[in-house]
Ligand SMILES: *[C@@H]1O[C@H](CO)[C@@H](O)[C@H](O)[C@H]1NC(C)=O
Ligand SMILES: *[C@@H]1O[C@H](CO)[C@@H](O)[C@H](O)[C@H]1NC(C)=O
């Protein structure tokens with residue numbers, strides 16, 4: 606019975622392929638800590654490493670004692686080189702987009718959709734797997750029915766990090782000139798618009814922001830302040846990673862209640878439960894051994910899907926600027942932070958080196974200097 610035989614053979618081969626794919630996925634999900642065994646995508650990686658500054662100018666390696674002043678001249682030279690000539694490499698950018706799509710589809714993973722969950726469903730936190738939370742009525746009501754990024758394609762996007770390097774940069778108008786602007790953690794814009802701009806199409810909000818920047822909405826005054834900030838977003842995407850780590854559920858709930866109560870015009874989105882692992886999987890496979898991606902790197906990884914040219918502002922994980930002047934951790938508050946503390950879940954200097962390499966290759970553009978023609982980028986900061 607050759608037909609039966611062929612059918613059986615076909616079934617067997619199909620099963621084998623499926624098993625191989627599952628195995629492949631499992632490898633990504635388990636995040637091969639130091640494994641060099643995912644060779645498929647090492648092409649980019651190899652390049653990332655080859656082009657790295659020769660003497661491994663690595664002022665911020667986490668093995669360095671924290672008493673030592675961090676970034677000194679090597680990184681300054683590196684960053685000085687950033688600002689000179691830059692040309693966009695469309696081919697490389699398209700290649701990166703394609704590779705990222707093997708790990709995640711940002712259009713889908715940017716948010717859980719309404720159809721996939723119902724109120725009362727139990728969710729395991731992404732980083733605290735043994736802890737769970739429930740999908741509240743409010744959260745359910747604010748889940749989008751279609752991806753907020755569906756069919757969106759933009760020519761030039763800006764991702765604005767929150768580093769104090771933006772202060773006195775006059776980058777506001779330049780940032781606002783992009784077709785799509787992404788900001789992080791509901792950072793204030795009004796008071797700093799000359800340096801950071803105002804335009805916002807998507808802004809992230811970690812649950813901790815509700816506490817840190819809005820005092821847990823304890824008083825009418827703080828609730829009003831929070832609402833004012835949200836109203837300023839007028840229709841933008843508010844991206845809330847609600848299921849990453851336990852402890853934020855009440856804060857998310859308070860924020861959502863206010864949004865519903867006051868029918869604030871924002872489009873809420875809640876990242877899929879697989880997003881972080883997928884993003885980390887992509888970078889690990891490319892030999893970038895991050896612990897947990899920062900919001901900035903997450904946004905870059907996702908933006909590759911929607912944006913041709915990606916410009917990054919306010920990414921600077923060092924306490925001194927290229928000229929040796931102190932840089933605030935955030936442009937808008939007094940938070941102090943050690944970039945290289947081993948207890949931190951992030952590996953910002955490593956991320957920055959990676960982004961710098963991609964900048965030199967023309968895949969993205971990292972802006973670390975002043976923008977305005979009226980203020981020459983190379984003038985000394987204390988010349989006034
Ligand atoms: C790098 O910085 C050092 C110290 O400021 C300086 O002496 C050197 O000329 C710089 N190198 C380049 C290539 O700019
Ligand atoms: C752009 O990137 C591609 C892929 O990495 C590379 O082959 C090509 O040489 C680059 N082009 C330029 C002008 O650097």
Ligand SMILES: *[C@@H]1O[C@H](CO)[C@@H](O)[C@H](O)[C@H]1NC(C)=O
Pocket residue numbers: 725738739
């Ligand atoms: C969440 O679900 C659990 C299990 O169904 C239930 O015991 C608990 O009361 C729920 N909590 C809330 C806040 O709804």
Ligand SMILES: *[C@@H]1O[C@H](CO)[C@@H](O)[C@H](O)[C@H]1NC(C)=O
Pocket residue numbers: 772773986989
């Ligand atoms: C920005 O410029 C003002 C006025 O020149 C100055 O007082 C302030 O220290 C500068 N801030 C930073 C972070 O460079």
